[in-house]
Amino acid sequence: MGQAQLALPGVASEAAAEWTWTEETGEEAEVTSFVHETVLKAEVVAALAPKDGVYVDVTLGGGGHTEAILEAHPAARVIGLDRDENALEAARGRLVRFGDRLTLVRTSFGRVADVLATLGVTHVAGLCADLGVSSPQLDEAGRGMSFRREGPIDMRMDQSSGETALDLIERLGDDELADVLFKYGEERRSRRIARSVKRALADGQLLTTLDLRRAIVRAVGPVRVGGVDPATRTFQALRIVVNRELEELEELLAALPAVLAPRGVAAIISFHSLEDRLVKRAFGDRTVWSPLSKKPVVAADEESNTNPRARSAKLRSAARCTAEEQRGYYRRDRDPAPEVDSEPELGEGDAESEGEP
């Protein structure tokens, strides 16, 4: 049995390049064939508790979570989404043995409701999201996401459409660029950096990712603060904006209640406080969600020691309330905000998480 792949309108289906997968090591990462450690795999499976039903993995990547779901129950089926054709191709190879229990769709996960409607799926039993970029996306110089590798200032996960990071830098004025760096990278030296980057652009000295890093270093010096490279926050901010990462997450969170069956579970792994804050706020609506745990689940020491990316991962899971639970909620005297842990601050670990300490 072959795997299904759906081509959606407006979604290019180009031939995939040869693709390898690696996990970020925090040091120089090597691209090797599928050396990938999926973050919080057992914890995601425990939250979803797969059974006979349809699940959606909205960030398929190399297919690690999807594989775990398909292995956990012989009648579970997965619809895997990714906006990156190379990731879909990698997962297709890895998961071929599951045949038509797996359907792959190239799309952005903000469109999950449309995708399911197109497939004729009304509700799913569970959904997982492992946010951010994959290691191959970071490692491949041609994508321009790494300040360690010389490449175009691109940063798009889906290279078939949209504005590149260089387009963005060209379009924004100094102050607007500084605002982006401050808001999405929580970069305190945003004004200095923005001015230096725009000057490099005007001087014709902003051609590659290494030029971009040089412009940042000219503004703030080469010293690593808290072990983090001076370019980390700027690269993170540009990547988030280029890929509309927070808007996509907001669209996904808004779609979830309609997409999940009653008692269906959403399990979302985030890697920095900007994302985690959105997930926490959405799951805090107790008329819709029943969180599976009070605090986010984090990686055990054993996983963090072997997989640095796991150190900043936070998994939040919640079940969609049934109509009866919702009625019960409205009958009860409500305590305000019953489920919250303290608001996370962006620490150095957050900036490192997506990236490149």
Ligand SMILES: C[S@@+](CC[C@H](N)C(=O)[O-])C[C@H]1O[C@@H](n2cnc3c(N)ncnc32)[C@H](O)[C@@H]1O
């Ligand atoms: C961290 S990787 C997922 C790894 C995967 N869970 C595994 O274990 O192999 C994140 C993936 O999500 C994809 N992605 C990120 N944002 C997306 C979006 N808005 N829509 C669709 N895919 C997205 C990226 O292209 C990347 O392949």
